[in-house]
Amino acid sequence: MTKQKIIQINVNVLNHEKILPFIKNKWPQHNWQNLSDSCKTTDTQNIMTRRTGRNVFPFDTDAVDSCNITPPAYDSTFTKTFSDVTDHQCRLWLQEKTDRPWLVFWSGGIDSTVIVASILKNTSPAERENIYIACNRASIYESPRFFYDHVQPNFKLIPSPDPSKKPLNELYHIIDGEFGDHLYCGGHGWELFQSMPDSMLLDIRRDPDIMLNHFASKTNKNFAIWYYECLLDNINSTDIPVETYHDFCWWIFFNYHYTSSYIKIKRDTFANNYSPRWFATDDYQQWAMNNNQLGTKYTLNLSDSKLASKQYIYDFDHDEYGRIYKIKGKSVQVWNQSRIIKFFCTLDDYSTLYLDRDLDRILELLPDHIVC
Amino acid sequence: MQDFKYFTYGYGLDLTNPIYGLYQPVLNCFLIVFPDYNTVVGPQLTAILSSRYLLQPIQLNTADNYTHNIIDNEICEKWTISNQTDVPIRSMMTGVSVIPAFHLISSTLTMDLLKIEKEKQWAQFCLFWLRFINSECQIPAAGIWIDSLIGNLDIFNVFDQLLPVNYRQFITKTMELLYLGQDLEKTEQAILDIINADDILQFKLKRFSQGYND
Numbered sequence: 001m002t003k004q005k006i007i008q009i010n011v012n013v014l015n016h017e018k019i020l021p022f023i024k025n026k027w028p029q030h031n032w033q034n035l036s037d038s039c040k041t042t043d044t045q046n047i048m049t050r051r052t053g054r055n056v057f058p059f060d061t062d063a064v065d066s067c068n069i070t071p072p073a074y075d076s077t078f079t080k081t082f083s084d085v086t087d088h089q090c091r092l093w094l095q096e097k098t099d100r101p102w103l104v105f106w107s108g109g110i111d112s113t114v115i116v117a118s119i120l121k122n123t124s125p126a127e128r129e130n131i132y133i134a135c136n137r138a139s140i141y142e143s144p145r146f147f148y149d150h151v152q153p154n155f156k157l158i159p160s161p162d163p164s165k166k167p168l169n170e171l172y173h174i175i176d177g178e179f180g181d182h183l184y185c186g187g188h189g190w191e192l193f194q195s196m197p198d199s200m201l202l203d204i205r206r207d208p209d210i211m212l213n214h215f216a217s218k219t220n221k222n223f224a225i226w227y228y229e230c231l232l233d234n235i236n237s238t239d240i241p242v243e244t245y246h247d248f249c250w251w252i253f254f255n256y257h258y259t260s261s262y263i264k265i266k267r268d269t270f271a272n273n274y275s276p277r278w279f280a281t282d283d284y285q286q287w288a289m290n291n292n293q294l295g296t297k298y299t300l301n302l303s304d305s306k307l308a309s310k311q312y313i314y315d316f317d318h319d320e321y322g323r324i325y326k327i328k329g330k331s332v333q334v335w336n337q338s339r340i341i342k343f344f345c346t347l348d349d350y351s352t353l354y355l356d357r358d359l360d361r362i363l364e365l366l367p368d369h370i371v372c
Numbered sequence: 373m374q375d376f377k378y379f380t381y382g383y384g385l386d387l388t389n390p391i392y393g394l395y396q397p398v399l400n401c402f403l404i405v406f407p408d409y410n411t412v413v414g415p416q417l418t419a420i421l422s423s424r425y426l427l428q429p430i431q432l433n434t435a436d437n438y439t440h441n442i443i444d445n446e447i448c449e450k451w452t453i454s455n456q457t458d459v460p461i462r463s464m465m466t467g468v469s470v471i472p473a474f475h476l477i478s479s480t481l482t483m484d485l486l487k488i489e490k491e492k493q494w495a496q497f498c499l500f501w502l503r504f505i506n507s508e509c510q511i512p513a514a515g516i517w518i519d520s521l522i523g524n525l526d527i528f529n530v531f532d533q534l535l536p537v538n539y540r541q542f543i544t545k546t547m548e549l550l551y552l553g554q555d556l557e558k559t560e561q562a563i564l565d566i567i568n569a570d571d572i573l574q575f576k577l578k579r580f581s582q583g584y585n586d
């Protein structure tokens with residue numbers, strides 16, 4: 001029987017009394033204390049697992065390669081716009097996914113609204129007979145005009161089901177906005193950009209001080225420098241252009257947080273029946289790698305952080321309020337996360353181990369997951 | 373702005389009471405100030421306007437440089453707060469809590485002033501009708517405000533049985549008009565059409581409008 005592998009560690013709980021002394025003693029070359037202390041106060045808890053480039057953190061990420069989530073090779077000649085990619089995506093799936101109805105999880109947020117707008121733009125009423133929208137009160141509060149003007153009149157609606165409890169994939173093609181976030185600059189630098197929007201354009205290599213100070217204010221200076229240098233090392237090992245603070249924060253989302261989101265979905269929801277996601281295609285990834293320019297993905301205005309997506313929606317519904325004021329917020333969670341947050345690691349079959357329940361097994365598997 | 377039919381300065385009658393403003397993070401300014409946030413009207417107004425944009429209620433008189441007359445509805449768009457980063461990015465579903473202002477500073481507006489003026493007028497217009505509904509139509513409890521927004525409209529209707537029978541249709545229709553309306557004149561006319569079909573509501577509106585001030 002093949003030994004299972006850890007594919008992801010929840011760094012946020014690395015500080016456990018049975019874990020930290022064990023790994024500090026066995027692999028003293030890594031600064032575990034600093035890492036575990038710092039990760040408690042930053043957004044880095046699950047984002048030490050890259051999907052491309054050199055692995056720069058102390059955790060072995062080889063098993064993640066088998067997840068098949070590596071982005072496509074960077075193609076600098078890629079010229080499709082966000083609108084081209086989105087329209088193409090809808091038409092392609094209309095041809096391919098015909099054996100079951102579609103169930104679109106519409107949260108009212110920007111990503112899932114792009115999908116619904118694309119469906120309305122690219123389908124006939126007859127084709128929409130087989131498309132259901134799953135939504136709830138939160139969805140309507142999030143985008144009431146879009147709901148009353150476009151969702152309610154054009155689709156059959158069902159209240160959002162709990163995706164962890166029903167084999168929805170057997171009944172529907174599940175479509176949601178997952179990975180829409182990873183096309184854009186994520187929340188890592190959000191606080192910094194909120195107070196200093198101009199810093200988005202600073203060169204991450206030539207002028208790193210403000211970013212370093214930002215990380216340090218959340219953790220400590222040593223961690224900030226180490227984390228920055230690790231990420232830069234990873235970036236430099238690829239040919240994907242990452243130049244500014246904006247790009248740097250995008251990269252954290254695109255290359256690291258993406259993995260975390262992917263594993264989370266497999267782990268928590270459709271573990272044995274994963275369906276490909278709308279925003280996870282090669283074209284979207286390629287678009288994300290090629291369009292980090294000011295004015296395409298973002299401006300220096302807080303509300304333009306998903307500019308291309310918002311423009312796509314606006315071109316469809318002409319709602320100035322959505323275009324000007326809608327801000328990317330946290331999606332409303334539909335299932336209880338308390339147990340998930342406490343997990344220690346995820347295995348390559350997407351099962352999870354918990355410190356209080358599986359300590360022996362964790363200590364057995366952990367050595368294979370540490371970089372020597 | 374003072375000529376606007378629904379204009380009030382926003383101080384209230386008792387100048388020792390707290391004063392609140394609804395702060396718009398994208399514009400980085402206040403769209404309205406008023407004293408009665410802590411009645412049911414404040415959360416209702418925040419919720420009604422959330423169909424356009426998120427607004428953060430800020431207690432203004434906690435600012436170290438706050439003085440009477442420093443900010444009112446004539447000039448509230450020219451002001452912001454020093455602690456902007458305290459304003460969370462949130463959804464209406466996560467609830468709204470008031471944030472105290474540390475220091476009031478002047479705002480650098482990036483949007484056309486005429487557009488902002490229209491938004492300010494819309495906010496004052498909505499405030500008037502919410503005050504009217506709450507004052508004259510016996511809405512039963514503060515806790516149901518959020519459902520009242522869409523309770524009569526959506527597919528998950530659980531709300532309207534809680535409203536007073538004689539004003540149920542007026543309240544739900546007015547809430548809907550305010551929540552989804554875009555054009556002030558058309559929305560106003562639609563509300564007045566309902567009122568004009570009811571002698572008691574007509575009387576109540578006349579009485580309420582005559583005494584309408586802060």
